[in-house]
Every structure is written in structure tokens, then in C-alpha cells.
Amino acid sequence: MTDVTPETTEEPVAPRMRTIKSFVMRAGRMTEGQQRGLEQGWPRFGLSPQQPLDFAQAFGRDAARTFEIGFGMGHSTLEMAAAAPEQDFVGVEVHKPGVGALLSGLLARNLDNVRVYSCDALEVLRDCIADGSLDRVLLFFPDPWHKSRHHKRRIVQPAFAELVRQKLKPGGVLHMATDWQPYAEHMLEVLNQAPGYRNLAEDGGYVPRPEERPVTKFERRGERLGHGVWDLKFQRVD
Secondary structure: OOOOOOOOOOOOOOOOOOOOOOOOOOOOOOOOHHHHHHHHHHHHHHHOOOOOOOOOHHHHHOOOOEEEEOOOHHHHHHHHHHOOOOOOEEEEOOOHHHHHHHHHHHHHHOOEEEEOOOOHHHHHHHOOOOOEEEEEEEEOOOOOOOOOOHHHHOOOHHHHHHHHHHHEEEEEEEEEEOOOOHHHHHHHHHHOOOEEEEEOOOOOOEEEEOOOOOOOOOHHHHHHOOOEEEEEEEEOOO
């Protein structure tokens, strides 16, 4: 008797591609203030990545919208939000101590123009942010992934440039900054080749540090040591 394998009409399931993360989840001890910030601030400022973001509902108004990728401990976010109360800011950070620190700062300063995600910023951009809805996207001092074998982990890649372009309004700006010159050169190369952007630097290179980007304590220390910082601004043109 011959065994016959029944035919099936089901399509083979393709293996799920592994997404290369541009960050590493670090275990960090939270201070009491950071923990308190999470507990008290998250219900007011926290956002869920499970649904599209309705800016008008989240902020109760229609204003210029800034999306910040990887706000660290939130110092720059607090300074920018306090200096521009007429604007709305959405910050994304994966590390809980930083999220707690920002939430604590928002409560202490009584700021209401910031909302926060605690997850992968690229997933938020892709799944939660409507196309053509952002005035600015900020990427300040991302991990440069110095070693050549790790360059594939750098967040600034052609696919990143295209995703950001889709989410920016026409005329919206991607502002990046780094203190690692090889990464600055990489950023410049990627964005100069990306369609739909215009470099706002007069010479086609880097812009002077914009006044709206706060100077961090690490940047001040780097300046004392002779380290450089490179700012890049690219505007969506279509």
C-alpha cells in the first residue's frame, strides 16, 4: 500500500525577519525620584504604542509637533518644552530611568506640552504617527556604534531617512546631532543621497548649532576637551 500525502492549499509561512535594533536595553537602577515620576507622571503623560496617536486628543489643541527619538534622561526635552510652550513634543525612550527622570521633570515644572512613549521609536513612527503630521523630528547624540561590524546597527540608514520623510509635513525638518565625526559623515552621506530632502546648510555640510537645541553637560565637557559636535538639518521638500 502506498502512502499518499494529501495536498494542501496553505501557503508556506515565511520566517519572520529579525529587526536589527539601534539600541541595547541596559539594566539601570532607578532613583526614588525617577520611580515616583513613573508612577505619578505616566498616567498623565504616557502614551500607548498599541494605537495611532491623535495629537489633538493627546494635547487638547492643534500646535507645531516635534518628535524626539531617544531623549536619554530628558534634560534637552525639558529645556525645549519649557522654552516653547506653544509647541507640542512627543519623546520616545526605551530606558526606564530616563523615562522616569523626564516625567519627574515635567511634574516639577508643571509642563503640559510633552507626551512620552517608552518603547522602540521606529516602531512608534511606523505604527502610531500619521504620514505628513510632524513639523520636526529630532535625533540627538544617538549611539554611533563605532566598530565597523556594528555599523549596521546605526539608526541613520536609508530606510530611516525614508520613514522620517513620510512622517514629516512638507517643509518639516529632520534635525540630527552627534559628537562622533565619522557618524556625522555617515549621516551626511545617507541624507544627501535620500530623495525628498534638502540640506539646510549653506555649504551642503553641517549647520551651526541651532539655538533651539540645548547644550548638554556632556557637550560642555566635550567642548572643554576639544571635542566637536556636528548638527545636520534636512528639510522635506516633497
